[in-house]
Amino acid sequence: MAETGTTTPRERYRAQVRAEVKKRAWEQIATAGASALSLNAIAKQMGMSGPALYRYFASRDDLITELIRDAYRSLADAIRAASEKAASEKSGAHVVALAHAIRGWALEDPQRYFLIYGTPVPGYHAPDDTTAIAVEIMASMLDAWTALPPDGPATPFDAHLEDHRQWAGGHPAPSAVLHQALIFWTRLHGVLSLELAGQFGGMGFDPALLFAAELDGLLAGR
Amino acid sequence: MAETGTTTPRERYRAQVRAEVKKRAWEQIATAGASALSLNAIAKQMGMSGPALYRYFASRDDLITELIRDAYRSLADAIRAASEKAASEKSGAHVVALAHAIRGWALEDPQRYFLIYGTPVPGYHAPDDTTAIAVEIMASMLDAWTALPPDGPATPFDAHLEDHRQWAGGHPAPSAVLHQALIFWTRLHGVLSLELAGQFGGMGFDPALLFAAELDGLLAGR
DNA sequence: TGTACATCAGTGAACGCGCGTTCACTGATGTAC
DNA sequence: TGTACATCAGTGAACGCGCGTTCACTGATGTAC
Numbered sequence: 001m002a003e004t005g006t007t008t009p010r011e012r013y014r015a016q017v018r019a020e021v022k023k024r025a026w027e028q029i030a031t032a033g034a035s036a037l038s039l040n041a042i043a044k045q046m047g048m049s050g051p052a053l054y055r056y057f058a059s060r061d062d063l064i065t066e067l068i069r070d071a072y073r074s075l076a077d078a079i080r081a082a083s084e085k086a087a088s089e090k091s092g093a094h095v096v097a098l099a100h101a102i103r104g105w106a107l108e109d110p111q112r113y114f115l116i117y118g119t120p121v122p123g124y125h126a127p128d129d130t131t132a133i134a135v136e137i138m139a140s141m142l143d144a145w146t147a148l149p150p151d152g153p154a155t156p157f158d159a160h161l162e163d164h165r166q167w168a169g170g171h172p173a174p175s176a177v178l179h180q181a182l183i184f185w186t187r188l189h190g191v192l193s194l195e196l197a198g199q200f201g202g203m204g205f206d207p208a209l210l211f212a213a214e215l216d217g218l219l220a221g222r
Numbered sequence: 223m224a225e226t227g228t229t230t231p232r233e234r235y236r237a238q239v240r241a242e243v244k245k246r247a248w249e250q251i252a253t254a255g256a257s258a259l260s261l262n263a264i265a266k267q268m269g270m271s272g273p274a275l276y277r278y279f280a281s282r283d284d285l286i287t288e289l290i291r292d293a294y295r296s297l298a299d300a301i302r303a304a305s306e307k308a309a310s311e312k313s314g315a316h317v318v319a320l321a322h323a324i325r326g327w328a329l330e331d332p333q334r335y336f337l338i339y340g341t342p343v344p345g346y347h348a349p350d351d352t353t354a355i356a357v358e359i360m361a362s363m364l365d366a367w368t369a370l371p372p373d374g375p376a377t378p379f380d381a382h383l384e385d386h387r388q389w390a391g392g393h394p395a396p397s398a399v400l401h402q403a404l405i406f407w408t409r410l411h412g413v414l415s416l417e418l419a420g421q422f423g424g425m426g427f428d429p430a431l432l433f434a435a436e437l438d439g440l441l442a443g444r
Numbered sequence: 445t446g447t448a449c450a451t452c453a454g455t456g457a458a459c460g461c462g463c464g465t466t467c468a469c470t471g472a473t474g475t476a477c
Numbered sequence: 478t479g480t481a482c483a484t485c486a487g488t489g490a491a492c493g494c495g496c497g498t499t500c501a502c503t504g505a506t507g508t509a510c
Contacts, residue, residue: 035257118341190412204386213379
């Protein structure tokens with residue numbers, strides 16, 4: 001019977017080592033990309049032998065899976081926090097706050113963003129529980145957009161979404177709002193991922209302004 | 223003095239082997255991702271020893287660089303072809319044709335799309351001549367949008383672009399059109415890259431319809 | 445407070461693997477006279 | 478048409494590397510009486 005909330009020194013130590021392994025893993029990913037992640041290299045950095053890490057992670061794949069989960073969790077938390085903080089503001093401001101939370105989180109560590117939304121590795125399947133987090137993120141977006149009624153006529157895609165709204169996790173928003181939230185996601189991702197990938201590199205303009213302009217477009221007429 | 227247009231049998235053979243190496247490389251990339259590309263594995267598939275390939279490519283990096291160049295070239299050609307074919311049509315149809323050419327090209331081989339626009343490998347620098355191709359692609363987009371006058375007031379970002387238009391390669395389009403072409407790019411990439419990465423996987427709706435809806439949005443009011 | 449035992453962190457050796465790349469060499473193909 | 482030479486494709490052995498992972502073991506830390 002472990003008393004919840006109590007930790008033994010050993011448990012604390014374990015948690016500490018696990019955390020350090022992850023920290024170094026993120027540094028490696030930021031430096032050389034996720035495919036270069038090496039357990040042995042991390043162990044060496046920590047002054048330990050390679051096999052020692054198997055006390056803490058069952059395998060390299062296990063570590064990566066946990067990093068993905070952590071990244072997802074962190075993004076969802078950042079979005080939720082921004083959402084709660086902005087809940088009392090005008091609805092436009094709510095959406096803007098969400099957008100900037102996402103961009104800020106992505107800029108903190110681009111490779112972390114790409115670990116979630118970047119090039120998929122054929123054959124790799126993300127852990128199941130991440131879909132729950134994805135739903136949570138969509139829920140925050142739907143909340144933000146619920147207060148902003150769509151202004152145009154219903155589109156064919158709105159109608160299509162009526163029949164495919166299980167991903168909204170029971171959210172009561174009308175399908176035009178689902179559509180709007182999807183568009184919010186894809187448009188932000190479009191600007192953001194190209195910026196993070198350096199595709200605007202030699203172009204000279206300020207990506208932050210392009211992002212802002214795109215956000216304006218999303219809010220225009222509402 | 224090589225007579226241009228004439229090839230010796232040896233040259234033809236060389237070209238043939240190089241082409242087969244690349245073909246197998248693309249298959250490997252499609253199957254396991256670009257980071258798994260292995261010269262030895264390709265050689266084995268072709269019934270040759272590993273070192274043999276060094277007659278055809280200076281190094282693994284060299285091969286990848288050439289694949290990137292080829293991918294870029296192929297995309298630019300697809301866009302240009304679609305553009306020329308649609309040049310006589312109404313301007314809206316021109317833009318639509320471009321969008322579908324891009325999506326079609328991407329769906330042919332998602333990993334090829336990601337090799338250009340996907341997660342960057344920290345430290346890797348794309349070959350210089352790809353920037354020329356990127357300019358060519360932008361030129362096609364600018365051509366398509368030139369016929370569609372912007373309908374809203376000039377945005378702050380339009381003004382910002384006045385000072386940063388060297389990437390347009392001397393194209394005479396007004397900066398509002400540059401802005402429009404950029405947005406065209408980022409929005410299509412947003413929907414497309416999430417689709418190709420499988421992010422809409424469990425959601426149930428048809429990504430083609432979302433793409434179409436986003437394209438409609440780009441053309442709305444013009 | 446002290447002893448006996450169980451738990452667990454970490455080590456070092458080892459296995460098997462595949463990678464990129466170099467090198468000296470063989471044998472076939474093409475070229476010049 | 479035939480011979481002498483140069484070019485070039487491909488081989489096999491080898492180098493050095495780092496990887497993930499297993500295993501039997503040591504030694505320290507915590508637990509029970």
